Amino acid sequence: MIEIRNMDATDEYFVGTGTHTDESDEIDSCARRRLVWLRGMHEKGLRVKVAILDDERAGFLYAIPIEFCPWGPLGHDSLVIPCLYVLNNGHGVGKALITAAEEEARRQSRKAVVTIGYRHDFWFMPASFFETNGFSECEQPGQYRSHTRDRAVLLWKVCDEHAEVPVGLRSNYKFRPIAGKVVIDLFWSTFCQTSDIEAQRVREVAAEFGDSVALTEYCADDRAILSCHQISRGIFINGREIGWGYEAPKDGVREAIVQALRGWECDSKSCSSPTSLCPECAPTSASGSWTHFRV
Ligand SMILES: CC(C)(COP(=O)(O)OP(=O)(O)OC[C@H]1O[C@@H](n2cnc3c(N)ncnc32)[C@H](O)[C@@H]1OP(=O)(O)O)[C@@H](O)C(=O)NCCC(=O)NCCS
Numbered sequence: 001m002i003e004i005r006n007m008d009a010t011d012e013y014f015v016g017t018g019t020h021t022d023e024s025d026e027i028d029s030c031a032r033r034r035l036v037w038l039r040g041m042h043e044k045g046l047r048v049k050v051a052i053l054d055d056e057r058a059g060f061l062y063a064i065p066i067e068f069c070p071w072g073p074l075g076h077d078s079l080v081i082p083c084l085y086v087l088n089n090g091h092g093v094g095k096a097l098i099t100a101a102e103e104e105a106r107r108q109s110r111k112a113v114v115t116i117g118y119r120h121d122f123w124f125m126p127a128s129f130f131e132t133n134g135f136s137e138c139e140q141p142g143q144y145r146s147h148t149r150d151r152a153v154l155l156w157k158v159c160d161e162h163a164e165v166p167v168g169l170r171s172n173y174k175f176r177p178i179a180g181k182v183v184i185d186l187f188w189s190t191f192c193q194t195s196d197i198e199a200q201r202v203r204e205v206a207a208e209f210g211d212s213v214a215l216t217e218y219c220a221d222d223r224a225i226l227s228c229h230q231i232s233r234g235i236f237i238n239g240r241e242i243g244w245g246y247e248a249p250k251d252g253v254r255e256a257i258v259q260a261l262r263g264w265e266c267d268s269k270s271c272s273s274p275t276s277l278c279p280e281c282a283p284t285s286a287s288g289s290w291t292h293f294r295v
Helices: 009-016 025-040 093-107 127-132 192-210 223-228 250-262
Strands: 002-006 047-053 055-065 077-083 084-086 112-120 136-139 150-158 182-188 211-219 234-235 238-241
Touching: 002 093, 009 025, 009 047, 009 055, 025 192, 025 234, 047 093, 055 093, 077 093, 084 093, 093 112, 112 127, 127 136, 127 150, 136 182, 182 192, 211 223, 211 238, 234 250, 238 250
Parallel strands: 077 112, 182 211
Antiparallel strands: 002 047, 047 055, 055 077, 055 084, 112 150, 136 150, 182 234, 234 238
């Protein structure tokens, strides 16, 4: 027996921690920040649907009006599912959550339900799941920006034939060097637990380097910032992106900064930037993290 309800006070810790209850102070601190944001967005139409299966919380889904969704895409009059998560698969919970989002869309007179799925062999937000449940591809975003951006597709289920096709984020990143400093451009949002945790880590590591590092933050909670840069999550160090998919480990960020302080040197004969930054030819770091999710 599956019940779907709007998040209530008893569900907040489960949702705020992304089901990672009682795991760490870091996750709990993040949960507190996220819950403030989630509560604040309620009046703008955000709903968190919580699934109860046999009296136990079994998953949840965010439904956010497209005009306010920090994860993208951009558009009007749709309801976005940026993320849903089911603990025990195969009991119809995912389907029930999606159905609840569709009902929410109609309640709010939204014209479509939109999500971002992935055509990869990884568990993260599989496009196939949404297609099985009535979604279809509405755009091939190409350079769609996300931390798991390979083969991302925009999917939707239309409630009104006049629904506007949403537009995937297109990175508009421009590196602006600052003489004598390692520049960190940090794109993050409170909504995404992984992003929020990693942002906190980047701040702490950057602070260890004092004036040698210039950290600029771009928070996608602010619609103007998201629309301008069209990056919901990312860490750029001297213009190069580092990323792990999961929360950036402090050691990895530290190592990347140390490398940037030393300056990358390129030994490729064809390289036109033989010293300092070379976007194409810079060597991979010891952790190999540069190459994980390159723009
Ligand atoms: C994808 C997911 C939501 C499926 O949930 P679930 O409760 O197991 O799905 P359901 O039991 O409701 O399945 C409903 C239908 O979808 C199908 N389905 C489930 N997973 C599927 C998949 N990966 N691909 C294609 N179809 C899928 C089922 O076979 C079922 O089909 P049917 O109605 O024809 O019988 C779940 O596996 C999940 O949470 N994955 C991780 C999602 C994620 O990345 N979250 C982001 C975290 S930040």
